[in-house]
Amino acid sequence: MKLDELVRPAVRRMQAYSSARDEFHGQASIMLDANENSLGSAGGGPFNRYPDPHQRLLRARLATLNGVTAEQVFVGNGSDEAIDLLLRLTCRPGQDRIAITPPTYGMYEVSAALNEVQVETVPLNAEFQLDDAAIEQLLAIDAKLVFLCSPNNPTGNLLHAAAVERIARQARALVVIDEAYIDFANAPSWASRLDELPNLVVLRTLSKAWGLAALRVGVCLGSAELIAYLDKIKPPYNLSTIAQQLALEGLHDTQRFTALRDQLLEQRAWLRQRLEACPLVAKVFPSDANFLLVRLSRDATTVYRALLAHGIVVRNRSGQPGCHDCLRITVGSAEENQALMLALEALAQEDRTP
Numbered sequence: 316m317k318l319d320e321l322v323r324p325a326v327r328r329m330q331a332y333s334s335a336r337d338e339f340h341g342q343a344s345i346m347l348d349a350n351e352n353s354l355g356s357a358g359g360g361p362f363n364r365y366p367d368p369h370q371r372l373l374r375a376r377l378a379t380l381n382g383v384t385a386e387q388v389f390v391g392n393g394s395d396e397a398i399d400l401l402l403r404l405t406c407r408p409g410q411d412r413i414a415i416t417p418p419t420y421g422m423y424e425v426s427a428a429l430n431e432v433q434v435e436t437v438p439l440n441a442e443f444q445l446d447d448a449a450i451e452q453l454l455a456i457d458a459k460l461v462f463l464c465s466p467n468n469p470t471g472n473l474l475h476a477a478a479v480e481r482i483a484r485q486a487r488a489l490v491v492i493d494e495a496y497i498d499f500a501n502a503p504s505w506a507s508r509l510d511e512l513p514n515l516v517v518l519r520t521l522s523k524a525w526g527l528a529a530l531r532v533g534v535c536l537g538s539a540e541l542i543a544y545l546d547k548i549k550p551p552y553n554l555s556t557i558a559q560q561l562a563l564e565g566l567h568d569t570q571r572f573t574a575l576r577d578q579l580l581e582q583r584a585w586l587r588q589r590l591e592a593c594p595l596v597a598k599v600f601p602s603d604a605n606f607l608l609v610r611l612s613r614d615a616t617t618v619y620r621a622l623l624a625h626g627i628v629v630r631n632r633s634g635q636p637g638c639h640d641c642l643r644i645t646v647g648s649a650e651e652n653q654a655l656m657l658a659l660e661a662l663a664q665e666d667r668t669p
């Protein structure tokens with residue numbers, strides 16, 4: 316696979332925007348190059364200067380954490396920005412296509428629709444895996460990008476490593492593994508295989524295990540060549556100074572990260588046990604994420620609405636392929652999970668009283 320052949324000719328030809336911060340390197344005491352406000356900021360904060368467009372400190376930290384070089388790290392305004400940029404990098408509107416494996420994360424399709432990119436689907440099987448026939452089908456699609464989500468949203472399971480590896484080895488496309496939930500999983504990140512599998516792209520986010528969703532920081536790991544292309548097409552100042560600073564602070568607080576993750580995993584086990592004992596629940600699917608996909612023994616939409624009446628919002632995924640009567644429930648705090656179970660058990664009780 317030659318990356319250049321997957322990149323839109325228009326992107327190869329175009330000149331990247333050169334910001335004031337790109338053109339001047341070095342130390343200066345008087346900065347009159349970017350039309351910033353040298354007098355200060357409304358609100359009193361020190362926000363009058365543009366952020367580092369290259370996010371150097373943040374990328375260096377992410378490189379260390381992920382065992383890659385800084386040249387292999389792209390940071391976006393959420394991983395949703397990286398998804399959109401990968402599409403725009405490779406797919407010509409109205410001509411090229413991507414492949415996805417439903418049920419899966421909704422943004423691949425939304426981003427494709429916005430960019431007028433066709434979406435080919437190869438459904439996961441009843442265990443939410445890709446069997447050999449499905450892999451063949453996936454490999455036969457003339458796609459620029461294949462999106463695989465592992466652990467998958469909304470199902471919670473990891474895709475089998477052998478299937479992912481075969482796709483990464485044989486596809487002529489870029490194979491994007493969305494690892495938004497990998498920190499909750501009992502499996503290594505595909506980031507460790509980037510040097511070996513040149514068309515592999517790994518998406519990570521600070522929104523889930525790191526608990527920093529409000530900052531909007533997503534991470535794309537790939538070959539240095541791919542990352543250079545993403546840098547070429549990204550909005551120059553795509554991450555605010557505040558987001559960069561607070562993300563960096565968070566990424567140094569590995570103690571809290573570990574404590575949060577361990578608590579979540581404990582709560583996930585507690586919630587699974589209680590759900591499995593609840594008469595309203597037909598099945599709790601295996602989860603390597605911070606949520607559980609739950610199949611109910613009665614109409615999911617009715618239960619969804621009844622929970623809303625208790626002030627509890629979960630995600631109704633019953634309309635997704637393979638997810639009939641399923642709710643996706645985020646693992647919350649101990650108190651939240653207890654409240655959820657009380658509400659579900661009360662509903663089950665109502666069911667039994669005529």
Ligand SMILES: *Cc1c(COP(=O)(O)O)cnc(C)c1O
Nearest residue numbers: 393394395420468495520522533
């Ligand atoms: C939550 C989630 C994301 C996160 O996106 P951000 O834009 O980084 O918040 C990405 N992929 C999947 C599968 C998700 O569930």
